[in-house]
Amino acid sequence: MISSQNLQGLVLGFIVLLCSCSSVQKTTPPSQGSEEFLIHTIGFYNLENLFDTEDDPTKFDESSPLMEIAEGERETIYRAKVRNMARVIADLGSEVTGKPPAMIGVCEVENFNVLQDLVNDHSLSDYDYGIIHYNSPDARSIDVAFLYRKNIFRPIHSKAHELVLYSDTDRTKRKYTRDQLYVKGKLDGEEMHFIVNHWPSRRGGEKRSRPNRVNAAKLTKKIKDSIQTQDPYAKILIMGDFNDGPYNESIKEVLEAQEFSENVGIRGLYNPLEKLFKKGIGTVAWRDTWDLFDMILVSKPLIRTTDYSSYTLYQANIFNPYYLQNPKGRFKGYPFRSFADGGFTNGYSDHFPVYLYLIKKKSAVPLPYD
Numbered sequence: 001m002i003s004s005q006n007l008q009g010l011v012l013g014f015i016v017l018l019c020s021c022s023s024v025q026k027t028t029p030p031s032q033g034s035e036e037f038l039i040h041t042i043g044f045y046n047l048e049n050l051f052d053t054e055d056d057p058t059k060f061d062e063s064s065p066l067m068e069i070a071e072g073e074r075e076t077i078y079r080a081k082v083r084n085m086a087r088v089i090a091d092l093g094s095e096v097t098g099k100p101p102a103m104i105g106v107c108e109v110e111n112f113n114v115l116q117d118l119v120n121d122h123s124l125s126d127y128d129y130g131i132i133h134y135n136s137p138d139a140r141s142i143d144v145a146f147l148y149r150k151n152i153f154r155p156i157h158s159k160a161h162e163l164v165l166y167s168d169t170d171r172t173k174r175k176y177t178r179d180q181l182y183v184k185g186k187l188d189g190e191e192m193h194f195i196v197n198h199w200p201s202r203r204g205g206e207k208r209s210r211p212n213r214v215n216a217a218k219l220t221k222k223i224k225d226s227i228q229t230q231d232p233y234a235k236i237l238i239m240g241d242f243n244d245g246p247y248n249e250s251i252k253e254v255l256e257a258q259e260f261s262e263n264v265g266i267r268g269l270y271n272p273l274e275k276l277f278k279k280g281i282g283t284v285a286w287r288d289t290w291d292l293f294d295m296i297l298v299s300k301p302l303i304r305t306t307d308y309s310s311y312t313l314y315q316a317n318i319f320n321p322y323y324l325q326n327p328k329g330r331f332k333g334y335p336f337r338s339f340a341d342g343g344f345t346n347g348y349s350d351h352f353p354v355y356l357y358l359i360k361k362k363s364a365v366p367l368p369y370d
Contacts, residue, residue: 032160038188039314040102040152042273044239044296045353046198047085048338049142050118051110053078056141064110064141065339077344080112080369084338084348086121089147092319093355100127101355102187103148105239107178107198111135115145136158136179144181144240153192155185164220165200165212175200175212182223188360190235190311192229195220197240199250213244217254224255228267228299236299236310238269241351245291246274257295261303269297272316274356283352284320287333294318294354308361316356324348 051064053074066074066081090100100123109115114132119129132155133145148155160179167173181196197220200212220238227234244250251257259273259278264270273295282290295361296316304312326336326347 014236015342035308037308037359039097039099039357039364040187040311040361041100041355041357042237042239042296043089043092043101043104043319043353043355044196044241044294045085045089045092045104045106046241046349047106047108047118048349048351049108050081050085050106051141052079052114052117056111058284062128065342065344067343068141068342079336080344080346082117082203083123084346085122086118088319088324088348088353089118090123091321092353093317093357096357100149101147103146103194104355105146105181105194105196106145107196107241108142109133109145110141110143116145117320119147119325130155132158132181132183134158134179134181136160137162137176138178139176142178142198144178144198146181146183146194146196148185153187154330156191157184161219163200163216165215168208168211170331172219176215177212179262180216180219180223187311187358192311192358193234195236195238195240197238197242197363199240199242199244201243210249213242213248213250214243214254217250221255224299225267232266233298235301236269237302238297239295239354241294243293245293246271246277246295251295254349255297257297264291264300264303266300268300270300270303270313271295271297272313272356273318276318278318281318283306283354284350285331285336292318294351296356297356298356302358308359311358311360314356314357314359318352318354320352324352 029312037069051066081162092101094165115131115133128150129147131147132148136143159182162179163177165175165177167175177200178198185196199216202209224236227236258264259274261270277292280290282292283294298313304315319324325335326332326334335350335351335352
């Protein structure tokens with residue numbers, strides 16, 4: 001909980017963070033006298049191959065880098081990997097809220113068990129995270145999931161939406177990929193909608209694989225449109241590793257995500273991270289070039305109003321502290337990935353996580369689970 005008198009201090013804190021992380025988009029804080037505010041972090045993180053140590057005969061989990069490591073070392077490495085992922089999630093947004101995210105979408109997880117190990121790690125166990133996860137038909141056996149703090153968010157409905165793709169050369173042959181996870185629930189009594197994504201990769205080249213991500217965007221848009229048909233003023237957050245940037249057809253033309261909030265129509269989407277990307281800041285690096293594959297898009301009703309009587313976007317950031325950056329060598333400054341050259345680096349992920357803050361007057365919050 002923060003007061004309007006302390007919000008000016010928050011801005012100074014954000015400026016300090018800008019100097020260390022180079023990823024903060026400043027906004028003007030509200031001025032509401034002595035009014036108190038609640039602020040929550042919403043995040044997304046690609047966990048880079050969070051697989052367990054078991055060889056599941058029903059899955060192609062041999063695609064996990066962990067399975068390439070000597071069997072006697074796997075358990076120790078797995079525990080270190082879980083611990084590292086939990087540390088990042090615990091830190092996400094905590095410089096302002098003092099706590100881990102209220103909700104976070106994740107991808108590249110093998111199953112429910114690894115998610116349980118994640119939320120039970122000592123960095124997160126005090127926050128009583130719930131898990132929403134469905135097994136997907138993905139060829140690499142990786143899924144998306146949604147984690148939420150039970151005392152803050154109450155899920156009402158969830159569904160895995162299957163993305164049906166076919167081979168370029170044989171239209172009768174399926175290509176199996178991740179589902180898109182839809183979650184509806186109440187944040188401090190206020191209805192919210194989340195769509196968690198991990199769109200198809202660029203394997204085979206960006207141009208050749210582009211139709212897969214365009215089709216993924218069409219499915220996301222279909223889910224979004226169905227929500228808005230029921231409620232044009234629905235608060236929707238679309239998050240994920242899109243394997244496309246804000247400039248690509250899937251994001252810019254299919255989803256029509258806008259760089260500037262004033263250009264967003266009532267059923268449109270705003271990309272609050274695009275301005276950071278225009279400044280050369282991204283979540284993934286390839287051949288010394290940054291790209292922004294990880295994003296959180298928000299619907300019009302979440303764009304900041306002046307009265308803060310309902311949850312509103314305050315800021316969106318890329319989380320890239322020094323410990324998440326490769327410390328040395330050719331890839332210094334890149335995301336410090338967990339696995340490289342057939343071994344465990346004791347790093348984190350090949351993606352930086354993204355997050356945003358939602359803010360609301362404390363006086364506007366109903367009783368829990370109202």
